[in-house]
Amino acid sequence: MRMFNILRPGDCILAMAALIILLTAAGCNNDPSATSSAAGKNTDKERPAFLQIGEFAVNRISPERTEVRDGAGRTLVLIPREAPMPTDCAPSQVVRVPVRRVAAYGAFDVAVLRALGVLEQTLVGVTTPKERWHVPDVKRGMESGRIAFLGDAASIDYERLKQSEPELVLTWDPSIIPLMDDLHIPVAVTTTPQAMCLNARMRFVQFLAPFFHKEPEADAFFARIDAALRDIRARTAGATRQPKVMWGDIYEKRVMVEPGNAWVGELVGLAQSNYQFEDVFGTSCIEITVERFLYSGQDADIFFTYRSRDMGATSKAALARLNPLIKDIAPLKNGRAYAPLPHYSQSADKLDEILTEISAILHPEFYPDYQLHYFAELPDVDPVAVKEKSHDHI
Amino acid sequence: MKTVSARLWNRLSSINLTVALCLLLTMDLVWGYFCLNRRTALFTPLNDLGLIPWAQTYGSHNLLATGWFFLLLTLLALLAVNTFACTTSRVAQLLRAKGPGGWQRLALRLAPHVMHYGLIVILAGYLCSYLFTQVLTSSTLAPGSHLSLPGAGGQVQLLAVEPEYYQGERLAFWKNEVIALRARLLLSDNTGQREAFLSCNRPVRFQGYSLHLIDFAPKSLNGMKMKTRIDLHVRKDPGVALYLAGMALFSLGLILYFYQWIVHREAHR
Amino acid sequence: MSMITSHTAFQFAAVLYALALAAALAPGKRSLPVNLPLAAAIGCNLLAVGLRCHQAWPMLPMHLGPVALPLCLGLFYPLAARNCEPSLRRPTQRILLAVVVLLTALALCFPKDFYLPFLKSKTLLAHGFLWFGVVGKACFILSAAWAANALLPRQSSHAISAMGRSHRWAALGFSLWTASMFSGELWSYLGWGTPVVWEDPALTLTMAAWFFYGCLLHLHLTRSWSQTHRALYASLGGLVMLTLTCLPDLGPFRIPFGL
Numbered sequence: 001m002r003m004f005n006i007l008r009p010g011d012c013i014l015a016m017a018a019l020i021i022l023l024t025a026a027g028c029n030n031d032p033s034a035t036s037s038a039a040g041k042n043t044d045k046e047r048p049a050f051l052q053i054g055e056f057a058v059n060r061i062s063p064e065r066t067e068v069r070d071g072a073g074r075t076l077v078l079i080p081r082e083a084p085m086p087t088d089c090a091p092s093q094v095v096r097v098p099v100r101r102v103a104a105y106g107a108f109d110v111a112v113l114r115a116l117g118v119l120e121q122t123l124v125g126v127t128t129p130k131e132r133w134h135v136p137d138v139k140r141g142m143e144s145g146r147i148a149f150l151g152d153a154a155s156i157d158y159e160r161l162k163q164s165e166p167e168l169v170l171t172w173d174p175s176i177i178p179l180m181d182d183l184h185i186p187v188a189v190t191t192t193p194q195a196m197c198l199n200a201r202m203r204f205v206q207f208l209a210p211f212f213h214k215e216p217e218a219d220a221f222f223a224r225i226d227a228a229l230r231d232i233r234a235r236t237a238g239a240t241r242q243p244k245v246m247w248g249d250i251y252e253k254r255v256m257v258e259p260g261n262a263w264v265g266e267l268v269g270l271a272q273s274n275y276q277f278e279d280v281f282g283t284s285c286i287e288i289t290v291e292r293f294l295y296s297g298q299d300a301d302i303f304f305t306y307r308s309r310d311m312g313a314t315s316k317a318a319l320a321r322l323n324p325l326i327k328d329i330a331p332l333k334n335g336r337a338y339a340p341l342p343h344y345s346q347s348a349d350k351l352d353e354i355l356t357e358i359s360a361i362l363h364p365e366f367y368p369d370y371q372l373h374y375f376a377e378l379p380d381v382d383p384v385a386v387k388e389k390s391h392d393h394i
Numbered sequence: 395m396k397t398v399s400a401r402l403w404n405r406l407s408s409i410n411l412t413v414a415l416c417l418l419l420t421m422d423l424v425w426g427y428f429c430l431n432r433r434t435a436l437f438t439p440l441n442d443l444g445l446i447p448w449a450q451t452y453g454s455h456n457l458l459a460t461g462w463f464f465l466l467l468t469l470l471a472l473l474a475v476n477t478f479a480c481t482t483s484r485v486a487q488l489l490r491a492k493g494p495g496g497w498q499r500l501a502l503r504l505a506p507h508v509m510h511y512g513l514i515v516i517l518a519g520y521l522c523s524y525l526f527t528q529v530l531t532s533s534t535l536a537p538g539s540h541l542s543l544p545g546a547g548g549q550v551q552l553l554a555v556e557p558e559y560y561q562g563e564r565l566a567f568w569k570n571e572v573i574a575l576r577a578r579l580l581l582s583d584n585t586g587q588r589e590a591f592l593s594c595n596r597p598v599r600f601q602g603y604s605l606h607l608i609d610f611a612p613k614s615l616n617g618m619k620m621k622t623r624i625d626l627h628v629r630k631d632p633g634v635a636l637y638l639a640g641m642a643l644f645s646l647g648l649i650l651y652f653y654q655w656i657v658h659r660e661a662h663r
Numbered sequence: 664m665s666m667i668t669s670h671t672a673f674q675f676a677a678v679l680y681a682l683a684l685a686a687a688l689a690p691g692k693r694s695l696p697v698n699l700p701l702a703a704a705i706g707c708n709l710l711a712v713g714l715r716c717h718q719a720w721p722m723l724p725m726h727l728g729p730v731a732l733p734l735c736l737g738l739f740y741p742l743a744a745r746n747c748e749p750s751l752r753r754p755t756q757r758i759l760l761a762v763v764v765l766l767t768a769l770a771l772c773f774p775k776d777f778y779l780p781f782l783k784s785k786t787l788l789a790h791g792f793l794w795f796g797v798v799g800k801a802c803f804i805l806s807a808a809w810a811a812n813a814l815l816p817r818q819s820s821h822a823i824s825a826m827g828r829s830h831r832w833a834a835l836g837f838s839l840w841t842a843s844m845f846s847g848e849l850w851s852y853l854g855w856g857t858p859v860v861w862e863d864p865a866l867t868l869t870m871a872a873w874f875f876y877g878c879l880l881h882l883h884l885t886r887s888w889s890q891t892h893r894a895l896y897a898s899l900g901g902l903v904m905l906t907l908t909c910l911p912d913l914g915p916f917r918i919p920f921g922l
Contacts, residue, residue, distance in 0.1 A: 050451045055435050059451055072532040072625070073442060154619035174532065175611060175623035178539030189532075194435065253566055279915045280777070287567065291670075292777030295917065409884045416878030423871035424907060430864040437861040520858070529856075565718065567779050574785075595786040595853045606856040629856045637858060641845050648838050655834075 047215060054200025055192040056207040066097075066210050072174055072189035078210055092181040095168055095188075098213040103166040105153055105173060109190050110138060111348035115205050115221045116214040125164040127153040134343035168211060195262035195284035198270070202226065202351065221349075228352035232271050232359040235366045239272035243301040243362055246276040246331070248285075248293065250323040255293040256285045256306065264304075264358070271359040276300050290325060297329025302362065303337040309376070313339035317381040336361075337378040344374040407479035415473045422469060426462040433459045442531045442627065445524035474517045481510040502657070505650035512644030516637050523633025530628040532608070535577075537622055546601040548583040555622050559615050570615040577607065577624050592624070603630050669714035670774075672707045673730055674920055677767040679704030680733065684760040692749070701760075705737040708767075715776070723784035728797055728912040729770035733763045735801035743805050747828075751812070751821055755828075758808040766909075768919070775914030788850035795843035796869070802836030803876065803905055810897035813890070826890055829897050830883070837876045844869060865911035875904045 051058040057069040065086070066078040077089050081096045102118075103125035104110050110126065113119040119137050126133075129149050130142040141147035148164050151157040153173055161169075162183065169180055172191040180187045188211075196204070202225045209218035245268045248257030258264045260278035268275040276296035280288060285306070297303070307313035312322050316337050320327035331337050338361060347354060357374050360367035405411070430437055436456055440448050453460045485507050488500065533541050535552035542549055560573035577592040581600045590598045598605045606627045611620040679700045686696035712731050715724040736759060743759055744752035783789075809829035813822040847869075848858040859866060879897055882888045888896070 048455075050455050052436065052452060052455070055438065057439075057451065069439065073439070074532050152619075154621055173611075173621065174534040174625060175536050175621035177534040178536045178541075178623075182539075200435075279775075282778075287779055288777045289567075289779065409881060410887070412881055413878055413885055413888075416874045416881070419874040420871045420878070420904070423867045423874065426867040427864050427871070427907070427910075430861070430867055434862060434864065440861040441855065441857050523857070527857075572782070575782075594783050595788070595850065597853060597856065604856060606854065608855065627856045631856070634852070637848075641848070644841065645845065648841065652838065 051203075051206060053203040053207050054196050055194060056200070056204070058207060058210055060210075068188075068207065068210065070188045070190070071192040074189065076186055076188060090181070091184045092186055095186045095211060097211055099168045099211045101164070101166045101168075103150060103161060103164055103169045105169070105171040106190065107346040108348045109170040109208075110135065111346055111350075112205055112208050115349035116209060116212055116217050118212045118214060122212065123147050124166055125150045125161060127151065127156065132342075134346050170208075191284075193283060195259050195282065195286070197261055198229075198263040198266040201263040202229075225352045225355070228355050229270065232267075232355060236272040236359060236363050239363055239366070242272055242274050244274045244276055244299060245302045245304070245362065246293075246296055246300045246329075247304040248277070249306045250290065250293065250326055252323075253290060253325070255288050255290050257288055257293065258284060259286045267355055267358055268362065271362050273362045294325070294329065297326065297331065300329060300331050301335045303329065303331035303335065304375070305337065305339050305378075308340050308342055308344075310342065313378060315379045315382045319378065338375040339378055341374055341376055347374060350374075403479055403483075406475055407483045408476070409480065411476050412473070412480060415469055415476060419466070419469050419473065422462050422465050426466065429459045429462055436460060437463075440524075442529040444527060444529075470517055474514050477510050478514055481507045481514075502650055502654040505647050505654055507647070508650060509644050509647030512640050512642075512647055515640030515643055517640075519633040519635075519637025519640050521633070522636055523631050527629055527631040527633065530626075533626045533628050535624050535626065541626070541628070543601055543603050543628065546583070546603065548581065548601040548603075550600065550605065551580040551582070552624060553578040553580050553589070555610065555624060557610075557612075572610075572613050575607070575610055577610075579605075592626075603628050604634075669711045669718070670776075672714065673711035673767070674771065676704045676707035676711060676733070677764075677771055677919070679707060680737070680760070680764050680767050684757075684764045687753075687757050687760050697756075697760075701737060701740060705734065708734040708737060719780040721785045722780035722782065723789045723793060724776075725778040725780055726775040726912045726914075727793060728800075729766065729773075729775075729909060731793075731797045732800055732804075732909075733766045733770070735798055736763045736766070736804060739801055739805060743808070747824065750817075751824060754812045754815055755805075755808050755825070758811055759805065762804055762808065769909065769913060771919035772916055773913035774917055775912055777914070783854045786850060786853070788846045788853070791846035792843050792850055795839045795846060799836045799839030799843055800905060800908065802832045802839060803872070803901060806830070806832035806836060806879075807898045807901035807905070810894040810901065813894040814898060822890065822894070826894060829894070830880075833876055833879050833897065837873075837880060840869075840873055840876065844873060863911075865908075868908045868911065872904050872908050875900065 047060065049060050055069075055071055055073075059067045059069075061067055064080060064083055068076050068078060070076060075089075075093065077086060077094050078097045079086065079094060081098070083096075085091065086094060100122055101124045102113065102122045104113065104123060105127050107128065110119065110123065113123055114135065114137065119135075120141065123138070123141060124146070125148045126138065126142075127150050130139060133139050133142070138147060142149065148160055150161050150164070156176065158179060166185060169176065169185055169187045170190050171187060172189065174187075174189055177187050188208075190204075190208075192200075202222055205218040205221045206215070209215045246257070247264050247268075248255065250256075257277045257280060259280040259282045260266075260275055261281050262284055265275045265278055269278065277288075280286060305313050305319060307319070307322075312318055316332045319337065320332055326332060344354070354374050356367075357370075357372060360370040361372070361375065361377075364370065433456070436452050436459055439452055443452075449464075453463065457464075485504065488503055488507075528544070530541075530544070535541060535550070537552055537554060540549050540551040554577075556576040556578065557572045558574040558576075560568040560571055563569075575593055579590045579592055579598060581588050581590055581598070583601060590600070592598045592605060592607050594607055597607075606629065607624060608627050609625040611623050612618075613620075683697050683701040683704060686700065689696070708730070712727065712734055715727055715730065718724065740756065740759060744755050806829045809825050809832060813825035813829060815822075847866075851860045852858045879893070879901075882893050882896065
């Protein structure tokens with residue numbers, strides 16, 4: 001206590017300045033995307049009791065009980081199939097594992113099931129019709145009748161869902177929770193209020209793994225992605241030019257972009273490039289002002305649009321026609337623009353390939369002869385338009 | 395024994411301790427800013443998980459990023475003790491030497507101490523809130539569906555969602571978006587039924603629980619087709635009354651302090 | 664388009680504030696060369712703030728602080744040094760104008776005006792949270808300016824008077840800061856069910872500033888802190904603290920006079 005009596009103002013000010021610098025440095029060094037150090041943990045014999053994956057979490061209370069926190073902050077209790085029903089939670093919160101029948105709303109969830117190697121055995125319902133699937137396992141499952149089309153996400157056929165007898169529903173839409181609660185079918189919300197960071201995107205399999213007892217597969221998947229990231233780091237380390245990248249689009253007058261905390265934003269930074277919306281924080285597909293989008297577009301080199309070919313992203317000219325507002329951004333005038341191919345959104349299980357492809361787009365000099373699989377570079381004008389133009393000349 | 399306790403009391407009520415604690419709290423919170431900025435997802439569960447479960451999981455597994463928070467708790471506890479001891483000593487002195495001017499003057503002189511006690515009540519309220527709050531996170535209701543409140547025998551049913559879409563020109567980005575939303579709820583318990591309206595910043599209280607509207611869908615007339623729903627946080631928070639009382643007490647102290655200040659200035663003139 | 668108008672108005676305000684500072688630093692005792700550009704700057708700043716509010720009302724414009732703070736300081740300028748002799752008044756006013764110019768430069772170079780307002784901010788408590796905070800911060804800056812004035816070498820009675828004013832502004836700022844925090848806590852409680860929403864890192868800096876100024880208001884009760892030390896704490900410490908509280912409202916660098 002004597003310390004406080006001999007405390008002098010000069011010492012206080014000095015100590016305060018020193019401590020602020022020290023603590024700030026400690027706070028800044030605390031990098032959550034340090035995936036390599038986290039990857040080391042996977043080699044441990046003993047699995048961590050508590051694992052945080054972005055806004056998801058897995059808490060192993062005992063061998064007979066694991067509690068997980070889903071993207072909406074709801075707690076689900078995982079218990080062995082033969083265990084008695086716990087009395088301290090609602091039946092709709094209890095998931096008997098390993099889960100044998102799953103209905104999944106999103107293509108991302110389906111891809112993660114595939115990454116875990118449980119798609120063929122467990123998937124019983126989806127909300128995308130067969131003709132829009134690019135995943136052979138799902139197409140085959142739907143043809144054989146093993147996987148049911150449950151109706152569009154906004155108008156689910158609950159009778160069909162009930163007939164599919166899922167033991168778990170993976171969804172981005174919480175509106176089904178009340179009905180599923182009545183049916184005692186647990187629901188896990190797999191999207192989060194904030195965009196998933198790169199680490200969370202890579203580790204999301206580890207969130208779903210305990211539902212299927214597929215932890216080793218999840219660890220292997222994570223290790224694969226981690227290796228791809230290391231390769232990207234190593235290849236692009238010597239980059240002398242850092243391209244400026246923007247990812248988003250304008251729909252009428254509404255601007256949506258991927259924020260800097262999203263996995264794409266982090267990846268761009270990791271691959272020795274500058275993400276134009278690095279400072280933007282929030283949900284995936286966040287809405288910002290038109291002025292900011294146009295300002296960031298003034299000196300960008302590469303533009304990734306959300307739109308696919310069937311949504312009109314066939315060329316830079318087509319994009320400019322769709323949104324006259326963006327016709328003057330640098331990537332459309334003298335840079336490069338890319339659109340996702342239809343199977344991109346269903347390929348989260350090939351995350352390593354997607355990350356590598358994005359890196360190859362940013363730094364083609366380090367990936368000679370790379371063939372794009374998930375994105376298409378947009379030509380200046382539509383091929384048809386060129387043809388018509390040449391006809392006009394004739 | 396008496397001298398030991400008296401000495402301890404004196405040291406706990408030291409103004410130097412107050413200064414040191416305030417400085418440490420300032421530094422700790424600056425450190426906290428950088429940690430919270432980089433690891434927001436670590437702290438978000440504090441909103442609903444409660445202090446102990448959070449400390450046992452997120453807190454203890456990420457000490458480098460959460461250490462500042464535990465230090466904050468310790469410093470706040472010390473500050474509460476120091477403030478109590480210091481204020482009580484001073485109030486006792488003031489009460490003993492009431493002096494001229496009567497109760498009105500005394501009340502004005504007590505103003506800073508009212509603020510100090512207010513702070514202690516606020517801190518106690520927060521602690522109570524983080525230790526004992528029951529939260530049902532993301533309880534979703536669709537029209538017609540209901541929610542049972544645990545242990546209370548009450549039910550909340552969503553009767554209808556009444557959105558108001560923005561149709562003006564001033565907020566171009568808000569065109570056709572929901573600018574106001576009212577959820578019509580039916581609250582039932584053993585004593586009967588009543589209707590209540592829930593909106594964004596207007597929670598509904600029922601059987602000791604407060605229902606807060608966290609999210610809803612659809613948000614737009616033209617956007618992605620979404621089914622109608624509201625997401626609620628249902629909370630039973632025994633700390634609310636305490637920290638609201640603390641805020642009221644602190645505000646009262648502030649008003650008295652400024653009244654005294656103005657009176658003092660007028661007297662000087 | 665109107666966003667650009669708000670930005671342009673603020674650009675004009677920045678230039679005019681700089682002119683007012685240049686006039687204040689120039690030798691001579693006439694106040695018109697300072698007051699004229701200052702009044703015009705305040706007008707432009709008011710327009711910039713008004714437009715931002717108009718584009719968001721009834722919701723809260725996001726990160727308005729760096730644009731609104733110079734306005735508050737500009738409006739406080741005539742009040743800052745009322746009833747005191749010129750030799751005491753002028754340094755404070757100069758410091759104040761320098762801070763205003765610095766703040767406008769920061770707000771122009773690092774704008775964070777690209778977030779859209781959100782529905783939950785449609786409450787008077789949210790507006791109270793913003794405006795009490797902005798006015799409170801302006802009072803803290805005035806307190807720091809007076810404390811810096813007290814450090815200038817001159818008669819001790821001047822220093823005592825300057826420190827008295829610094830203390831009063833700090834007390835007023837502390838009250839407004841507290842009102843801002845209480846408004847924010849009530850808003851959080853009504854909107855999210857908890858008085859502290861652990862999602863916005865800025866809340867820690869708000870609390871840090873509260874403890875910093877709480878400490879300042881108690882320093883005169885200790886025997887070990889002399890007036891000079893208190894002045895140092897209020898001026899330099901205040902500057903560091905206030906800069907930190909501005910951090911969450913600043914975005915990436917942007918060319919200040921581009922469109």
